[in-house]
Amino acid sequence: MSSQPKILLLGSVDLAKEAWNALSSLGEVIQPTSTNRADFLQECRDGKLDGVVAAYRTFHSTSVTGLIDQEVVDVLPSSLKFIAHCGAGYDQIDVHACKARDPPIRVSNVPTAVNDATADVNMFLILGALRNFNTGMHALREGKWRGQPPATLGHDPEGKVLGILGMGGIGRNLKKKAEAFGMKVIYHNRMATDQAKKHTYHIIGAAEFAKMKDGVVVVNTARGAVMDEAALVEALDSGKVFSAGLDVFEEEPKVHPGLLRNQNVMLVPHMGTWTIETMTAMEAWAIENVRLALETGKLKSIVPEQSDLHPATATPTMAEYWKSAPRFWCKQCKIFIRDTPFEKTQHEASPKHQGNLKRFLRDIHRNNENKERETQRAKSEVERLRQAVAGESSTPGPYRADLALAGNWQTVSETKIMEPDEVATKSIGVRKRKLNEEEVDEEGEPLEQYEHKGWGSRMRSHPVGRQDDDDLDALLASTTNLKKTKNPKTGMGNEEAPKPEVLPKSEEAPEPTPEAASTIAIKTEEGVDTALPTNETPASESAPGVVFKKRKPKVMRK
Numbered sequence: 001m002s003s004q005p006k007i008l009l010l011g012s013v014d015l016a017k018e019a020w021n022a023l024s025s026l027g028e029v030i031q032p033t034s035t036n037r038a039d040f041l042q043e044c045r046d047g048k049l050d051g052v053v054a055a056y057r058t059f060h061s062t063s064v065t066g067l068i069d070q071e072v073v074d075v076l077p078s079s080l081k082f083i084a085h086c087g088a089g090y091d092q093i094d095v096h097a098c099k100a101r102d103p104p105i106r107v108s109n110v111p112t113a114v115n116d117a118t119a120d121v122n123m124f125l126i127l128g129a130l131r132n133f134n135t136g137m138h139a140l141r142e143g144k145w146r147g148q149p150p151a152t153l154g155h156d157p158e159g160k161v162l163g164i165l166g167m168g169g170i171g172r173n174l175k176k177k178a179e180a181f182g183m184k185v186i187y188h189n190r191m192a193t194d195q196a197k198k199h200t201y202h203i204i205g206a207a208e209f210a211k212m213k214d215g216v217v218v219v220n221t222a223r224g225a226v227m228d229e230a231a232l233v234e235a236l237d238s239g240k241v242f243s244a245g246l247d248v249f250e251e252e253p254k255v256h257p258g259l260l261r262n263q264n265v266m267l268v269p270h271m272g273t274w275t276i277e278t279m280t281a282m283e284a285w286a287i288e289n290v291r292l293a294l295e296t297g298k299l300k301s302i303v304p305e306q307s308d309l310h311p312a313t314a315t316p317t318m319a320e321y322w323k324s325a326p327r328f329w330c331k332q333c334k335i336f337i338r339d340t341p342f343e344k345t346q347h348e349a350s351p352k353h354q355g356n357l358k359r360f361l362r363d364i365h366r367n368n369e370n371k372e373r374e375t376q377r378a379k380s381e382v383e384r385l386r387q388a389v390a391g392e393s394s395t396p397g398p399y400r401a402d403l404a405l406a407g408n409w410q411t412v413s414e415t416k417i418m419e420p421d422e423v424a425t426k427s428i429g430v431r432k433r434k435l436n437e438e439e440v441d442e443e444g445e446p447l448e449q450y451e452h453k454g455w456g457s458r459m460r461s462h463p464v465g466r467q468d469d470d471d472l473d474a475l476l477a478s479t480t481n482l483k484k485t486k487n488p489k490t491g492m493g494n495e496e497a498p499k500p501e502v503l504p505k506s507e508e509a510p511e512p513t514p515e516a517a518s519t520i521a522i523k524t525e526e527g528v529d530t531a532l533p534t535n536e537t538p539a540s541e542s543a544p545g546v547v548f549k550k551r552k553p554k555v556m557r558k
């Protein structure tokens with residue numbers, strides 16, 4: 001999309017590639033063509049990087065740009081509003097010059113992702129320097145085993161005092177680790193003023209070494225320039241400092257020769273965060289800064305020196321892009337998100353979406369369980385009724401049709417009670433032989449006295465077998481609707497005080513009202529009296545239905 005903003009890649013993304021590739025939906029990624037600082041400055045002056053809104057940079061990108069100092073800041077395109085640095089320490093960037101530029105360049109770093117790995121290296125150097133491992137390891141590689149003479153005996157960490165300068169995330173992490181080795185931790189934090197932040201240069205030098213105990217062990221995993229290397233070499237040579245462990249150097253990749261020749265110094269070439277896990281997390285964090293910058297004008301982790309800067313306003317190109325981007329409805333979260341692979345990936349990975357997705361799936365699962373339970377209930381209810389019928393139960397006559405078993409009934413005549421076209425969609429009426437007056441009473445169980453409200457709302461909404469439900473409703477109405485009949489006094493259902501589930505005998509049945517009678521599902525047959533003596537309604541006006549008459553047991557007929 002041509003209206004997309006540009007993203008400048010300074011260095012490389014080696015691990016969090018998926019997150020990086022997803023950024024391409026937010027902006028057009030470009031890289032400088034130059035390979036050295038002079039060319040880079042020229043490339044900027046020539047306007048080749050114009051349109052760049054955000055830059056992602058690594059430590060190693062200084063090989064192209066050099067430090068991001070005033071000179072670079074002055075030529076960077078005015079469209080550039082954000083620099084996302086992939087590292088905790090940002091001494092390669094003059095954040096004050098970036099802030100002072102008009103418009104300002106907001107700089108972010110990666111603060112917490114580095115804590116564990118950096119504290120691990122610090123602990124490794126503390127142990128190595130205390131134990132004087134370097135001498136032995138070096139001798140071994142020279143084929144001299146522990147050396148001649150062998151390395152001097154080291155010290156246990158247990159019971160030693162560790163002084164931490166700078167109790168930030170790494171300092172606190174290191175404290176825990178050192179305490180696990182039995183060390184007692186004390187610390188010093190610099191004043192949190194802007195002035196103090198600028199002054200980390202050589203805060204440990206000759207004067208500070210002079211104040212320390214003889215035979216002290218010194219470790220540095222912060223930045224080389226925090227310590228005066230020359231003063232350290234001297235203190236090592238004099239024996240004031242017993243040994244040292246260093247991961248950072250004043251002029252990386254150069255190392256002071258006095259450190260290189262001293263076997264009591266553990267040297268690591270700035271590998272504090274050199275792990276797949278940590279580097280991946282760092283890259284992902286910095287990429288997230290770029291994404292947020294483009295989408296919201298804010299950074300996830302702006303450097304403290306710039307924390308008072310207001311968020312940048314979205315660029316016109318970005319605004320246009322926002323308008324034109326298609327949207328996607330996340331039905332779990334019930335929100336629109338932009339329909340891009342990046343947006344979707346990010347959204348789907350978010351804890352909010354994960355939580356909503358879990359709830360969504362759980363609800364589906366619960367619904368299925370409920371349906372299954374209802375189906376089982378329905379089945380057992382049918383079975384119960386079937387058994388009841390088989391045992392000549394008290395199922396009301398009008399409903400026995402559905403439950404009749406072979407031999408229970410005797411069909412005496414059949415009459416077509418509807419026009420042929422109605423027959424197709426309705427039913428065929430079957431009427432039983434009227435035997436005698438007694439039987440009329442028996443047969444005359446009035447259907448209408450059962451206020452048919454169905455079997456319960458939950459079963460009614462059951463999606464499976466609507467016809468089955470209707471049958472069940474009809475069957476169960478006779479037993480359950482008694483309970484549901486409205487209390488004439490309160491007008492409310494009487495579920496609170498259910499009546500016993502006894503079917504009313506025909507003689508107890510109230511006379512149907514004319515309105516009710518008109519809806520009674522009984523058809524009359526020519527020449528046959530209606531089963532309900534009170535029902536004057538012409539057959540043609542009543543709803544189609546079925547009337548069954550139970551055959552009297554022989555003993556009763558006698």
Ligand SMILES: O=CC(=O)O
Nearest residue numbers: 087088089114273
């Ligand atoms: O040194 C490593 C970092 O600052 O991230």
